[in-house]
Amino acid sequence: MKGGHDSKKVAGRAFSAFIAMTVGGIFSYDPGYLYAAGNSAYVSSVITAGVAALLFCASLSSVKRAGTRNACELVESRFGRIARTASAVPLSIALILCAARPISVFAQVLHRLVFDGSDYYSILAFILPVTFYMAVKGHGSVARTSVCVSFVLAASLVLVILLSAKGYESFRLYPLIGDGIPHMMSCAVSDLVFIAAPLLSMTGGRGLSYERATHGCVRGDLSDDRANRLVSGIKAAGGAALLITLSRLAAGLAYDPQSLSEMLIPLYRIGFVSPRPGAMFRFDKIFIMIWLTCCMVSSAYCVDSAAELLSGSGKRFKTAVLFICCAVLALCVLPLFVSARVWDKLTFISVKYGALLLIPYSALTIAAGLSGQMKRSERA
Amino acid sequence: MFFSKRNKEASVFYSTAAAAGSLRHGFGGEANTDLILKSFVSADGRELLLACVNGMTDEARIDEFILKPLMGSFCNGLSAEQIARRYIEVSEVSFERDIEKALSSVAAGMSALFLEGGSECILVETRGFEKRAVSEAMNESVVLGPKESFTENLRTNITLVRRMIKRPRLIAEMLELAENTPAALMYVDGETDPELLDQIRARLDRIPSGVLLTNGTVEQLIEDRSLLPLPRILSTERPDRAASHILNGRAALLIDGSPFALVMPVTLFSLMNSPEDVYLRPPLGSVLRFIRYLGALISVLMPGYFLALALYHQGMLTTEVLSTVIASRKMVFEPITVEMILLLVIFQLIREAGMRVPGPIGQAIGIIGGLIMGQAAVTAHLASSVVLIIVAASGLGNFCIPDYSTQLAASYFRIAGVAAARLGGLLGLSAAGLFALCELADTESFGTPYLEPLSPYEKSRRPKLFRGKIGNTGGAGEGRS
Numbered sequence: 001m002k003g004g005h006d007s008k009k010v011a012g013r014a015f016s017a018f019i020a021m022t023v024g025g026i027f028s029y030d031p032g033y034l035y036a037a038g039n040s041a042y043v044s045s046v047i048t049a050g051v052a053a054l055l056f057c058a059s060l061s062s063v064k065r066a067g068t069r070n071a072c073e074l075v076e077s078r079f080g081r082i083a084r085t086a087s088a089v090p091l092s093i094a095l096i097l098c099a100a101r102p103i104s105v106f107a108q109v110l111h112r113l114v115f116d117g118s119d120y121y122s123i124l125a126f127i128l129p130v131t132f133y134m135a136v137k138g139h140g141s142v143a144r145t146s147v148c149v150s151f152v153l154a155a156s157l158v159l160v161i162l163l164s165a166k167g168y169e170s171f172r173l174y175p176l177i178g179d180g181i182p183h184m185m186s187c188a189v190s191d192l193v194f195i196a197a198p199l200l201s202m203t204g205g206r207g208l209s210y211e212r213a214t215h216g217c218v219r220g221d222l223s224d225d226r227a228n229r230l231v232s233g234i235k236a237a238g239g240a241a242l243l244i245t246l247s248r249l250a251a252g253l254a255y256d257p258q259s260l261s262e263m264l265i266p267l268y269r270i271g272f273v274s275p276r277p278g279a280m281f282r283f284d285k286i287f288i289m290i291w292l293t294c295c296m297v298s299s300a301y302c303v304d305s306a307a308e309l310l311s312g313s314g315k316r317f318k319t320a321v322l323f324i325c326c327a328v329l330a331l332c333v334l335p336l337f338v339s340a341r342v343w344d345k346l347t348f349i350s351v352k353y354g355a356l357l358l359i360p361y362s363a364l365t366i367a368a369g370l371s372g373q374m375k376r377s378e379r380a
Numbered sequence: 381m382f383f384s385k386r387n388k389e390a391s392v393f394y395s396t397a398a399a400a401g402s403l404r405h406g407f408g409g410e411a412n413t414d415l416i417l418k419s420f421v422s423a424d425g426r427e428l429l430l431a432c433v434n435g436m437t438d439e440a441r442i443d444e445f446i447l448k449p450l451m452g453s454f455c456n457g458l459s460a461e462q463i464a465r466r467y468i469e470v471s472e473v474s475f476e477r478d479i480e481k482a483l484s485s486v487a488a489g490m491s492a493l494f495l496e497g498g499s500e501c502i503l504v505e506t507r508g509f510e511k512r513a514v515s516e517a518m519n520e521s522v523v524l525g526p527k528e529s530f531t532e533n534l535r536t537n538i539t540l541v542r543r544m545i546k547r548p549r550l551i552a553e554m555l556e557l558a559e560n561t562p563a564a565l566m567y568v569d570g571e572t573d574p575e576l577l578d579q580i581r582a583r584l585d586r587i588p589s590g591v592l593l594t595n596g597t598v599e600q601l602i603e604d605r606s607l608l609p610l611p612r613i614l615s616t617e618r619p620d621r622a623a624s625h626i627l628n629g630r631a632a633l634l635i636d637g638s639p640f641a642l643v644m645p646v647t648l649f650s651l652m653n654s655p656e657d658v659y660l661r662p663p664l665g666s667v668l669r670f671i672r673y674l675g676a677l678i679s680v681l682m683p684g685y686f687l688a689l690a691l692y693h694q695g696m697l698t699t700e701v702l703s704t705v706i707a708s709r710k711m712v713f714e715p716i717t718v719e720m721i722l723l724l725v726i727f728q729l730i731r732e733a734g735m736r737v738p739g740p741i742g743q744a745i746g747i748i749g750g751l752i753m754g755q756a757a758v759t760a761h762l763a764s765s766v767v768l769i770i771v772a773a774s775g776l777g778n779f780c781i782p783d784y785s786t787q788l789a790a791s792y793f794r795i796a797g798v799a800a801a802r803l804g805g806l807l808g809l810s811a812a813g814l815f816a817l818c819e820l821a822d823t824e825s826f827g828t829p830y831l832e833p834l835s836p837y838e839k840s841r842r843p844k845l846f847r848g849k850i851g852n853t854g855g856a857g858e859g860r861s
Contacts, residue, residue: 012835012836012837015837110807114693114806114807115692115805115807123807126803126804126807126808126811127807127811129811130811130814130815130818133815133818134814134818137818137822140822141818141821141822142818143836144821144822144829144831144835144836145814145817145818145821145835147821147831147834147835147836147837148817148821148831148834148835149817282696282697282698283696285693285695285696285806286696286806289806289807289809289810290810292807292810293810293813293814296811296814297814
């Protein structure tokens, strides 16, 4: 190794999780539910991110203490294969929802607001092939792509929020912090499926997608990734929470709750509330395309994470990816086969009760960690 | 005097007549008149045979340092090694027992000396053929900085690099590629990853015979596979550029007969850097680098973006711009997509024609194509002035890309962008862009990610859009990405 070369570890998966959480928090929620009793969703996002980070830390600490490679391995070693499946399958379903929901939202928005006269499925024909192609290429490709895209996502969101500042009015914020706590908590729980699932999946698979850092062409060394995973995950959760909160706060300042409950992506055209729209007036479509790109990366990450949880040792990873892709495709084209009322009901149920899908995984991982600790204490 | 290790293969040479027969047969019989077989005797009457290829050797050197001393020598009873030590006044001499290997060496320009009754031949380094002098770089010219470029001669090229890197640990590892093509793998010992060197050697070993090996063919035969047409190896004609990369831990392959060095591994950012960046002060170098990236973006995205706006998202254009576009296209009969593709193809035609004809005429073709044809096309309502400007700006941006192969690849990306924009407007462009980004991120050059150090992200070595101080890690040096 070359002298003076810092053997840095480079982790791309945390960037993917950051994108997935941000996309989940800003573009995946059900507006009718989130803004039913005011526009205080910006508060609930902080609570959600906090709970997600807590679950992630608890799961990863269990894994670290037990000395296993990931949470699935830990659960299997303590409670057997059935428990492992019982924990992995619900989280995989949650990840499938995380992959399908934003695609469906973007397809609806593009079909209604950007491409007049187009149909929903022709929009999907552009989005899904690229998403599935990325997913098939695996975590390495998705992680590397995420690194490039995450900076653009953060910059575009901050830019939109700043450019629309002229149209913000504080009187639109209702309820303020402290009022309507039950609804805020309920929103926080409903968001959990889209924000916590991508983060939790980092504990279940093969860990961070490590690249060996290069210096010229002298390569760095790799070391244990669990400590790094914790830091990267918390950074990803913190970054995502900040962006989600800012975006929701901006939306709350720009629109009243009634309008927000009917908007799928309030940030699109947020600049129009400003008395002088300026640059935003012409660049709204550019921003939505940037966010769509991030949505595709996020969905590919969720597909890969779900496939990794289901395939276990990774021998059948590609088969699992294909299976998950089919599931995402089925969810995206479901509106073709069911009525709008049924579709809305399904969306409502998945958003409201989706958080339940995270319970088996988190509970079994923490329990496995605790049982291992108790055994060690007994032995001591 | 340097003596190489003896080859322990089966000996075949006992008489010069038999050796002459084998050589003649090996060179295709009497039809091949290039083979020179000079039979002569030493002062004490021992039969000797000198074989060489006409035009490949330095005749004065053979006469002066081989024939003249040997004709006056007393060779009887001496072994090949003793003869070489006493009489051959050339520094590089080796011995060969295998006739096939001796034939290959003679074909490569060496002279083979056969002794009556000897069991091996003496191979003498007498290569000397007409070669081009070191001249100014044609494709990678700079205003400031060294002007010289590589030539077709391997030894000259090694010297050019060695003059730049005066380190004792600069290794020029001599290799023989397929078809007896000599090559040199240059690297600084201790700086370059041994794994990388092993990988390069392994790939070079796998090159099949029957291919004329030049920088272009070798590059294709050893580079990593990818769906994208971007180069995964840097071809440079500048010794300073190759030296800069070598100093940064990369390896350069010099091939005999090719006036280019192949630098491995490369990243997209190192392909976008120009030697000029380092020779200018940081603010000026930064501006140049920024303009280059901007040019590349304009080159790849502008035609597709304009088409997407014109076809699908007219609302993104102001009323003034939209009315200008409509007015300029008023009499143009073909659809805007056809017009765009037609102009892009014409641009490629002009570029290709300009490159294939000699300098002054090439420039004239560029002017005729650019000015007269463009003006005529607008007057004849074959093209609108707005689309012409878009294509011209995109073409200018393409020329900002310093690497020729990357330029060509950008042209293909541009056409793919136009097709994607035609199909789905900004949505198609985004999908195609993400596909390309994913492929780029997935591509590797000899194990190094193509987008490194942006992705995988490394804070200490993030790619610098603006040039830093010389000597800083992470962007100032030309070899640094």
